Amino acid sequence: MKICSCLRYFKTAKRSNIHPFGIRGLSYTHDTLILGIETSCDDTGVAIVNGAGNLLGESLYSQNIIHLRYGGVNPVIAHELHRENIDKAVQETLRNARINIENIDAVAVTTKPGLLISLQVGVKYARFIANRYHKPIIPIHHMEAHALVARMYSDIPFPFIVLLISGGHCLLSIVNDVDDFLLLGESLDNAPGQILDKAARRMKLRNIPEYSKMAGGRAIEAAAKYVKNPELFKFTSPLLKNRDCNFSFSGFKNSLEKKLFQKESEHNIMGDRVIPEVNDLCAGLQLAIAEHLAVRTERAVLFCEKKNLTSGAHKNIVVSGGVACNDFIFNSIKVIGDKMGYNVIRPPPKVCTDNGIMIAWNGIEKVRKKCELSSTIALSDVDPKAPMGKNIIADVIDANIPVKVTRLKKLYNIY
Incomplete structure (x- = not known):
């Protein structure tokens, strides 16, 4: 069912005063229908989940x-493309589901964190639907949606540990319930996906035809499969003296640039040419990042065991976010899980990256939990830097738990 043209929508959204209409009771059943809208960064994702x-x-x-040519996400271009695509994405989803907008029970929309002007596009569209069709709005925290989407595909009881790794975030958390998160650690600087993307650009992987249309992290993973010596380039693991679950990735980029400059000078590499050891350099960087993620995850497990935060017969670690699609990194966390007696679970790759499915599912989770719904939402509620849950990083530091780095180069033997 056609809702309205994109241009008409944005004109309407600007002049409308969204009025509260009173939220009708919304009870959870297997037939509950949630429309999810995701525009936190550079992907316009819409889905309907029951x-x-x-x-x-x-x-x-x-x-x-589009953003590959800019060397990263350009917020202004992302905003304009969201404006161009949001109406098309909603209409396409409704057609695919063979559902009229009137049959939707609520609209779930990402309100935090992310790029401010990108988030606003999704929120404005959700407000339009809520106003015109009298549907409640379910505000969604982007990272909480990443953490919970695995429960749509697997039976994962609370509590569980989640490692969220993407181009914009890196954190470890305990998930006690749909709306109860304890933050164990986060990145002190860059996110792993951001570093992988920058490294791929610096190594000029786009100049290799088979990687030219891949995102940076995916290109590095693909190139690393052809490794000859994964320890040809060694990277110093950061924060080894810090007995916490925080992360730091900026040093990897600086170290890679030094190693690359040395090899380019050695081989007299100029212009678009790529160093002959590029596969080994990709493998070395990927290995170092994986070991850094693994050692912090192991400390998180030990902390949770010490504090009885993951009691019960089911002990699970969920790995989600765009970087979770990297099989080498995922298998590295599985090594830790096997070592500690935990199941390591990853949602399907299509929902590890940003998408509307995880937003719609988080809406289902909140309806089932009887979380508060809204009749509207203000643009001032959009928060590009929202934290995730209650921060207990100081408690992890006070626990002072020593952990040795688990060496993972053997994983390259699976290729």
Whole structure:
């Protein structure tokens, strides 16, 4: 069902005073229908999920290829493309699901964190639907949605540990419930996906035809599969003296640039040419990042065991976010899980990256939990830097738990 043209929507959204209409009771059933809208960064994702966890329809407009030429996400261009794609994505999702907008029970929309002007596009559209069709709005925290989407595909009881790794975030948390998160550690500087993307650009992987249309992290993983010597380039692991679960990745980029400059000088590499050891350099960087993630995750497990935060027969670690699609990194966390007696679970790759499915599912989780719904939402509620849950990083530091780095180069033998 056509809602309105994109241009008409944005004109309407600017002049409308969204009025409270009183939220009708919304009870959870297997037939509950949630429309999810995700515009936190550079992907316009929309999906419809029912209370039974079935995906009825979806649409995803990725901007990846466009932003590759800019060397990263350009917020202004991302905003304009969201404006261009949001109406098309919603209409396409409704057609795929064979559902009229009137049959939707609520609209779940990402309100935090992310790029401010990108988030606003999704929120404005959700407000339009809420106003015109009298639907409640469910505000969604982007990272909480990443953490919970695995429960749509696997039986994962609370509590569980989650490692969220992406181009914008890196954190460890305990998930006690749909709306109860304890932050164990976070990145002190860059996110791993951001470093992988920058490293891929510096290594000029785009000049190799088979990697030219891949995102940076994916290109590095693909190139690393052809490694000859994964220890040809060694990277110093950061924060080894810090007995916490925080992360730091900026040093990897600086170290890679030094190693690359040395090899380019040695081989007299100029212009678009790539160093002959590029596969080994990709493997070395990937290995160092994986070991850094693994050692912090192991300390998180030990802390949770010490504080009885993961009691019960089911002990699970969920790995989600765009970087979770990297099989080498995921298998590295599985090594830690096997060592500590934990199941390590990853949602399907299509929902590890940003998408509307995880937003719609988080809406289902909140309806089932009877979390508060809204009749509208203010643009002032959009928060680009929202924290995730209650911060207990100081408690982790006070626990002072020593952990040795688990060496993971053997994982390259699986290729």
